Amino acid sequence: MVRAAKAAEASASAAAMFAMRLEAGRGTLVPAAVPIPRPGPKRILLRVRACGVCRTDLHVVDGELPDPKRPLIPGHEIVGVVAARGRGAVKFRLGQRVGVPWLGHACGACRWCAEGRENLCDAARFTGYQLDGGYAEYAAADEDFCFALPGRYSDVEAAPLLCAGLIGYRALKQAGDAESLGLYGFGAAAHIVAQVARFQKRRVYAFTRPGDAASRRFARSLGAVWAGDSDREPPRPLDAALIFAPVGALVPAALRAVRKGGAVVCAGIHMSDIPRFPYSLLWGERRIQSVANLTRGDAREFLALAPKIPVRTRTTEFPLSAANEALDALRRGRFEGAAVLVPPR
Numbered sequence: 001m002v003r004a005a006k007a008a009e010a011s012a013s014a015a016a017m018f019a020m021r022l023e024a025g026r027g028t029l030v031p032a033a034v035p036i037p038r039p040g041p042k043r044i045l046l047r048v049r050a051c052g053v054c055r056t057d058l059h060v061v062d063g064e065l066p067d068p069k070r071p072l073i074p075g076h077e078i079v080g081v082v083a084a085r086g087r088g089a090v091k092f093r094l095g096q097r098v099g100v101p102w103l104g105h106a107c108g109a110c111r112w113c114a115e116g117r118e119n120l121c122d123a124a125r126f127t128g129y130q131l132d133g134g135y136a137e138y139a140a141a142d143e144d145f146c147f148a149l150p151g152r153y154s155d156v157e158a159a160p161l162l163c164a165g166l167i168g169y170r171a172l173k174q175a176g177d178a179e180s181l182g183l184y185g186f187g188a189a190a191h192i193v194a195q196v197a198r199f200q201k202r203r204v205y206a207f208t209r210p211g212d213a214a215s216r217r218f219a220r221s222l223g224a225v226w227a228g229d230s231d232r233e234p235p236r237p238l239d240a241a242l243i244f245a246p247v248g249a250l251v252p253a254a255l256r257a258v259r260k261g262g263a264v265v266c267a268g269i270h271m272s273d274i275p276r277f278p279y280s281l282l283w284g285e286r287r288i289q290s291v292a293n294l295t296r297g298d299a300r301e302f303l304a305l306a307p308k309i310p311v312r313t314r315t316t317e318f319p320l321s322a323a324n325e326a327l328d329a330l331r332r333g334r335f336e337g338a339a340v341l342v343p344p345r
């Protein structure tokens with residue numbers, strides 16, 4: 001019997017894949033050989049072609065978000081091709097290229113789901129956080145939360161659309177009809193949002209880390225009419241500001257930069273504490289709001305819009321095995337645009 005179990009284990013381990021996992025500690029992923037997931041009912045197995053590296057991954061790995069699955073395979077900007085389909089999975093054909101975003105499951109029954117706000121679902125589950133993600137050779141996902149991807153993008157180019165693009169787009173919608181728009185933190189999300197905003201005839205003002213001349217140049221190259229340090233005020237008051245950097249001190253700075261009635265939208269999942277500020281900064285019907293996650297409606301809208309603009313993504317590729325180096329480069333702001341992991345072919 002023991003011998004049979006050993007043999008089964010051996011044959012299971014033959015169907016193993018390489019993954020980068022968050023195990024007991026924090027801060028560093030560990031290379032591991034793990035079983036290839038089996039897609040359950042209505043789920044699909046993807047051979048991962050590329051997976052974007054999002055700031056949220058950094059928050060998960062650094063222990064800034066509570067209770068991630070352990071061990072966890074991070075990654076929620078997954079581009080892959082369908083390698084197998086579970087029972088009842090019919091939405092995509094074998095070999096089709098699909099994308100998997102952060103929202104991996106919503107219940108469909110709670111008040112938020114009923115209101116079309118599944119991003120706030122009480123029972124939502126998130127890819128690369130409560131569900132294993134794409135820092136691996138294979139990933140499984142609920143087909144109802146996967147999307148066909150526009151053909152004009154390569155696998156690597158498409159990856160950042162799936163979170164930086166989708167959640168950036170949701171944040172942009174919260175700015176309403178703002179004509180002048182401040183973007184605080186000019187990373188993966190802002191570099192996509194700037195292109196959408198320009199397409200919508202808005203004027204983009206980019207705020208970067210003080211002294212970061214490379215990011216200011218990058219913002220101007222994408223059509224920002226002004227780019228300056230985040231502690232500076234723009235030449236004229238803004239209609240709205242989107243904050244992508246996880247820095248609470250930017251909230252009062254952005255309130256100072258928006259006109260009466262203007263909005264400050266916090267687009268990240270985690271932010272350091274917001275320092276005290278005088279009520280006069282909020283006065284004049286200015287408002288502060290957060291953006292949580294995404295809905296599938298956001299994904300459908302954005303993935304249809306992006307190729308029409310067309311949004312171009314700036315990417316820096318890392319091999320999957322260098323996931324820690326990619327996260328560290330993001331932590332230190334070492335590249336423009338988005339980092340993307342590519343598994344061995």
Ligand SMILES: [Zn+2]
Pocket residue numbers: 106107108109110111112113114118121122123124
């Ligand atoms: Zn729900």
Ligand SMILES: [Zn+2]
Pocket residue numbers: 054055056057076102163164
């Ligand atoms: Zn993300």
